Amino acid sequence: MRRDFLEKTLRNLGDALDEAGRAESSGPLRRLDPRVKLAGFFGLILAAASSRHLPVTLGLWGLGATLAAVSGPGAWRAILRLWAGVGLLTGAVALPALFLTPGPALDWGVTQTGLQSALTLLVRVETTATFASLIALTTPWPALLKALRHFHVPALAVVIFAMATRFIFVLLGIARDAFEARRARHVGHLPGKLRRQMAASGAAMLLGKSIQLSGEVYDAMRARGFRGEAVTLDEFRCSRADWAAAGLFLALTGAALEWGCWR
């Protein structure tokens, strides 16, 4: 049976809330200094994105898979879901390239150049997505935001990111409640125009609530002494293990760039 837009929207909103709640991990990456992790994974993402040799990109993908495997079952399941989603999307995008890219012909109309470029794209996208997800899966959001301050991201921007993340959960809850309430009063199949009006009025209601909420939060912040200048706490300390991990990240990134890009 075809699900209507209310069901789909509710499922999307529920999935988003669940996804955020499920992102639990353990293992050595969890204990690593967030600054080391952020810089290290960014370096690996750059190396994977720059790699021109499939074996090097495959090696980096293997590294990402290993790191996900040692980060606990929650992180591993999240990475498997990610691979499935990214693989399906990128596979669909890359599929026509097998036939459309000019080059020496193989069987079934596939060209060698097309096969090579489709594989390179698929493996690279899976690898970079793995590293990007590992940052989020193994680092609590507040620690990640605090780490951003060490890379000279303005404090105001960090505060905005932090507040936006919290508001997302508030607004997701409001939107889900509103759609649940609408579904409870909903009988039979509504005409398309009415369904579109309902979706748009749901969004408009949410916008109104958002602006109202921003006013209330602003008043609460002012009451606590906020005058527009954002301040964040920075209490990170690098241990020996963090320095060793930083060295390892640097060596791996350098090797991947050397073998995959510069050589």
Added chain:
Amino acid sequence: MHIPDGYLSPSTCAVMTAVSLPFWAVGLRRVKAAFSARLAPLISVCAAFSFVVMMFNLPLPGGTTGHAVGVAVAAIVLGPWASMLAISVALLIQAVFFGDGGITAFGANCFNMAIAGSFVADAVYRAIAGAAPLGSRRRVVAAGLAGYVALNAAALLAGIEFGLQPMLFHDASGAPLYCPYPLGIAVPAMMLGHLAFAGVAEGILAAGVVAWLQQNEPSLFEIHAAAGRGRAQRIGWAVVLALVFAAPLGLIATGTAWGEWAVEDFSKPEARAAVAAASGNVEPPAEAPGGMARLAELWKAPLPDYAPAFLHNAAAGYILSAGAGVALTGAAALGLQWLARGARRRNPVG
């Protein structure tokens, strides 16, 4: 629409981030000046709104559903600068938390959806709504069209970025290293889905939200009105920006424009054939006309045929030439503006 990591080369990502940085810097300054300490809660809540709206499934004519970005609604209610910041924050959270859109491609995604999307939506909405009353139907239509055009402009930019990859980045065997489709495939493939579905979803959302706000919360339209200034100039810059980023479309075109032949084209057999084919099969003269040959010697362009001699990649040369042209035109416009200001200061009555 959310470009993942790996589809664009690191240098493309770096260029797109560098292009986006001044917008973020100016946006933060302007929005802070307009909203003062209220900036942080307003932008964060609006970013959260944009994020949640992207989860909505909108029923489309024909029985399908589609997602909107909410960029037109944000641009209409908050203004383009605040909208740009809010959508950028939403895109960052999507990239880091949900893997939707890449981290290295963040600058490109922000440029397409947050920056170009916000400014195009604002320009279209203002151009169509004009001075119509806040509660008029014209504003609903304007919002719908603004959403439709803004999302398609963002899709066009993404298509161009994809399409440039195989031209600029391939290995020795010619295999593309990043997105494998040239402009001729990438742009139509991106545009088809957005013209038919995603743009429609954005338009429906924007029109529906504006209609609802007109009835229930008209005061929300005053947020942007209270903060906005210099709109005509902004619209002008948005149009210029859109044209600049459409420049690589010229790479799709084949052959030369009729009547723009070089002197040496008259002596090359393949160029002569092209001239004849474009001129109703009338053969060109055996050699270039004397006057044409004489005048062609008068001036040697520094970047002849949009192909600087020091760059061996034709596509890169074309884009560099486009950038140089825009910079020179901008400098000339600023020079004229400066001269006009000077003249006004010397002769304030005239």
